[in-house]
Amino acid sequence: MPTKVIVDIPGEAPYDVRIGSGVLARLGSHLRAMSAFENVERVLVVTDEEVARLYRADAKDSLAQAGFRVSDIAVPPGERSKSLDVIGEIWEAMAGIGLGRDCAVAALGGGVVGDLAGFAAAAYMRGVPVVQVPTTLLSMVDSSVGGKTGVNLAAGKNLVGAFKQPAYVCADTATLATLPDREWTCGCAEIAKSAVIDSDEFFFWLAEAAERLAARDEDVTAEAIARSVVFKADVVAADKAESNGVRECLNYGHTLGHAVEALAGYGTFSHGAAVAEGMRFAARLAAALVGASLDFVRAQDDLLDALGLPVLDWLAEPADMLDAMKRDKKARGGRIRFVLPRDVGSWEVSDVDDEILLEHLDAWRRSKE
Numbered sequence: 054m055p056t057k058v059i060v061d062i063p064g065e066a067p068y069d070v071r072i073g074s075g076v077l078a079r080l081g082s083h084l085r086a087m088s089a090f091e092n093v094e095r096v097l098v099v100t101d102e103e104v105a106r107l108y109r110a111d112a113k114d115s116l117a118q119a120g121f122r123v124s125d126i127a128v129p130p131g132e133r134s135k136s137l138d139v140i141g142e143i144w145e146a147m148a149g150i151g152l153g154r155d156c157a158v159a160a161l162g163g164g165v166v167g168d169l170a171g172f173a174a175a176a177y178m179r180g181v182p183v184v185q186v187p188t189t190l191l192s193m194v195d196s197s198v199g200g201k202t203g204v205n206l207a208a209g210k211n212l213v214g215a216f217k218q219p220a221y222v223c224a225d226t227a228t229l230a231t232l233p234d235r236e237w238t239c240g241c242a243e244i245a246k247s248a249v250i251d252s253d254e255f256f257f258w259l260a261e262a263a264e265r266l267a268a269r270d271e272d273v274t275a276e277a278i279a280r281s282v283v284f285k286a287d288v289v290a291a292d293k294a295e296s297n298g299v300r301e302c303l304n305y306g307h308t309l310g311h312a313v314e315a316l317a318g319y320g321t322f323s324h325g326a327a328v329a330e331g332m333r334f335a336a337r338l339a340a341a342l343v344g345a346s347l348d349f350v351r352a353q354d355d356l357l358d359a360l361g362l363p364v365l366d367w368l369a370e371p372a373d374m375l376d377a378m379k380r381d382k383k384a385r386g387g388r389i390r391f392v393l394p395r396d397v398g399s400w401e402v403s404d405v406d407d408e409i410l411l412e413h414l415d416a417w418r419r420s421k422e
Contacts, residue, residue, distance in 0.1 A: 056279045060198060060286040062218060062293050070198060070222040070286075072278050074271065077111055077225035080186065081119030084157075089182060089220050093157045096184075097147060098125040099170035100161040101134065104188055107231055112161050112186060124150055128169065132319060135165050135204045137213070143173045157182040157220070163189035163236075164196040168214070171202030175217035182220040188228040190240025190274075191325065194247065194281035197222050199289045209382060216294055224282075226275055234361075239325030241266060241360040242306070244277050246328060249353060250302045251284045252398040260352070263359035301402045304383055305392040306331035312377035316369045329362035338413050339393035342403065349396055368421040371414035375407060 055073030066089065071079075084090045096116050100109055105127040113123045126146050128134040147156070160170030160183060167185055174183035185197035203214015229237070244266070248255040258280070259266070265273040285303070292299035310331030313322065322330075336353050339345035357363075378389045388404040395401065 056275060058279055058282045058286065060218075060222075060282075060289070062200075062286075062290045064293065065200075065218045066220070068219055068221055070224060070282050072193070072224045072226065072275055072282070074227040075225065076223050077108065077186065077228065078115055080112060080159075080184075080223050081115040081117070081121060083223070084116070084121070084184065084221060085119040087221065090157065092155055093121070093182065095122045095124065095152055095156040096159055097150075097152060097156060098123060098159045098161050099143065099166060099173065100125065100127050101130040101163075101166055102127045103130045104162040104166070108161060108188060108228055112159065116159070124152075128166070130165070132165060132205070135168055135210075137204060137206070140169060140172060140204050143169065144177055147173070147177055152177070152181075154178045154181060157184060159184045159186055160197075161186045161188065163187065163192045167192055167196050168202050168211070169204065171200070171217045171219070172204060172214050175202055175215040180217075183217055185219040185222045187222070187224055189232055189236055190229055190278075191236065191243055193224040193226075193229075193278050194240055195243045195285065197224065198282055198285045200293070209380070212382070222282075224278060226271065226278070229269070229274065235323050237269065238267075238361045239323040242325030242329045242332075242357075242362055244281050245353075245356055245360060245362070246303075246305050246332060247281045247284045248356075249332070249394055249397055250305055250392075250400055251280075255280055255284065256352075256356075256397045260356050260359070263356055267359065267361045298402060301383075301390070302392055302400055304390075305394070305400070306335060308378055308381065308383060308389065308391050309334045309374070311381050311383075312374050313365070313367070313369075315377045315380075316373060317367055322365060322367070326362060326365060329357050329360075330365045332357065333364065334413070334417055335391055335393060337416075338391060338405070339395065341413070342405070342409070343393045343395050343401060345393070345395055349394070352397075364421075366421070368418050371411050371418060374414050375410055378410075 158174040187197040200218040306328040310327035
């Protein structure tokens with residue numbers, strides 16, 4: 054039986070997130086039953102070339118059977134497609150096939166596709182509906198919910214975009230059967246992040262279920278997705294546009310994680326592996342600065358280990374790491390901000406002095422020698 058989570062964000066229309074095996078086959082009928090789609094005649098499916106080979110036909114068939122006229126565009130897979138050139142090609146294609154305000158966009162794929170398609174929908178004709186159809190664990194638990202969309206510039210990631218909440222999210226867990234192990238553990242890292250920030254209940258449930266999640270148990274996977282979506286929806290409802298600081302908790306593990314990705318070379322490690330490394334570092338920093346216990350640090354280490362996210366066999370010079378963190382868009386006025394957990398379910402955002410960071414980065418480096 055599929056799970057339904059309702060995301061209700063102030064100032065936005067509530068939307069459903071359907072989670073379960075086989076929900077993709079009912080995508081078209083669910084949309085056709087929604088009032089927001091009463092006047093929608095055409096749907097553009099945006100996907101990437103790898104996902105297109107696997108699931109494009111299923112998505113298009115479901116939409117066509119519900120009476121929608123369906124077109125599609127497939128972009129090259131990977132982060133390089135999150136560019137002004139590719140988003141421009143999507144907009145030109147939409148105009149070229151005559152899509153008007155009676156259209157919608159369906160994002161079929163992982164986070165890159167979701168960001169691209171969401172931004173395309175946010176700007177085309179000054180806004181048309183977007184439907185998120187995530188096909189990776191990471192996009193199911195994180196990027197498909199919350200409305201962040203955008204593309205990269207040469208100067209950095211996600212510097213151009215818009216907030217665009219989806220009209221519907223269709224998370225078919227059957228699509229995860231084709232997900233490589235590297236991408237599976239990537240999603241597990243974001244689930245772990247959510248559990249640490251959210252509550253004892255989520256954290257200890259995940260600690261008990263970690264080995265089954267790592268082994269791709271279907272029931273545990275669906276439950277983990279649902280719990281993560283509820284957590285993300287609550288955070289976004291409290292801070293839709295990143296205006297009051299609540300949404301910053303979602304950056305836990307990402308400050309050091311983004312620096313690892315940048316210095317190691319994008320693609321060397323998965324995003325999730327880098328975030329897990331960042332969580333380990335942030336927990337130890339929190340023990341020194343905000344009173345996190347060593348029991349908490351060990352419990353988080355044990356959880357990440359059980360999920361298949363070991364300590365990275367990689368290091369860099371502290372000064373290089375510091376410089377990379379200063380270039381991240383989360384920095385403010387040259388000061389580096391960390392989400393620091395006091396304990397499970399309790400956190401704060403702190404500006405950390407360079408001298409303190411260099412000391413802890415040196416300890417991090419020495420721990421790997």
